[in-house]
Amino acid sequence: MTRNPDSSGMARAAPDDRNDRFATLTFDRDVAAPLAVLWEAWTAPAARAIWAAPSPSVTVEFLEADTRVGGREVSLCKVDGHPDIRCECGWLVLQPEMHSVNYEVISSEGMTQSVALVTADFEGADERSRLVVTVQLSSLAEDMEAGYREGFGAGLDNLAGAAERTMVLQRVIQAPRSIVWGAWMNPETLPQWWGPEGFSCRTKRIDLRTGGEWVFDMIAPDGTVFPNHHLYHEVLPEERIGYTLLWGENGPKHADAWASFEDRDGATKVTLGMVFSTAAEFQEAKGFNAEELGMQTLGKLERFVASR
Structure with missing residues (x-):
């Protein structure tokens, strides 16, 4: 402090x-x-x-x-x-x-x-x-x-x-931490499961390391495109990721986020946290059920690692 x-x-x-x-x-x-x-x-x-x-x-x-x-x-x-x-x-x-x-x-x-x-x-x-x-x-x-x-x-x-103005999502995934981390921090696999049910990702650039970035579009089931830009400022292998979310490439900041990974007797507890830039953005996210959509994303991650 x-x-x-x-x-x-x-x-x-x-x-x-x-x-x-x-x-x-x-x-x-x-x-x-x-x-x-x-x-x-x-x-x-x-x-x-x-x-x-x-x-x-x-x-x-x-x-x-x-x-x-x-x-x-x-x-x-x-x-x-x-x-x-x-x-x-x-x-x-x-x-x-x-x-x-x-x-x-x-x-x-x-x-x-x-x-x-x-x-x-x-x-x-x-x-x-x-x-x-x-x-x-x-x-x-x-x-x-x-x-x-x-x-x-x-x-x-x-x-x-x-x-x-913080949102925290947690899920225990029945897979070893190394497997969960590998699915998250692999540029080939991350776009395959990221996003809620029915959404897909279209990557422009991806570099998953400290100082790297992921520029991509999330595409909704109805075809609506949501531009995203993640800036990675901390990558601690198999422990946590810290990154900033922008509204589109080099757009305004949406939130500061982190993901942490804890071993739970062979399973992995994943915590995804987001501090929204303003209270209004937090309330807007709550209004469109961002928590449920985020939990769907973690559910897709669990299904993805189970299928490997």
Whole structure:
């Protein structure tokens, strides 16, 4: 979670009152999204990259992200005229849709500014959920409490907004993860199953790697053509894909998306997530049953791998 450099400042001498170095902060958010969606928004690297910056003046660059127990996330927080702030997050506990614990180390110009233990608890019912985050903060180079309160609070506000325009689809496919991944990340096979029932794909260009793209038309049963452009910014073999959806070649952004693949005793749990660019686009997608159409797509994937 990125802190707000505008309020926390850069590294300075330690305060005289050493008791000022320690603080326990609590943040509470009610979110108009299902619990599974809020959990994905909290943990999925592609989603975290969307809501991490506390203000428009801050740019966050993710250098690495490994969201599993023992994994870590490293990002740089950039503001014009200030040194970069480095944030290292290490995941200690991940209990899906219930509880997470991570450590966080903030540094700038090689000097550690703070360390923290971040505990998040989740609960939910139907289309609403609740997140309570407790931060046990130890400031080192300076008093970081004010910066944490502002930056963490703003980040969680962003998280709530992102979760409320996020769609998450999940399906357990009865095939090994290597087979499912191979069907998804093969330029010959992906167009064969992608899309809802009755739709077909007409590919213009396809390059399934980090920095690659897929430019294609989806063709509905009635012949209607829907131009698409996927830009791949992360490909982690057999684990996850992060990509951007555009309305047609080099068109406006429609959504930021990710797909993750988890081994389930020889089967594969596939999670497909999309953070729509605006709340209006999310509601429009809900209106034309995008969730059902997406589940049809995952069903076609399952049938495709079963036939191989």
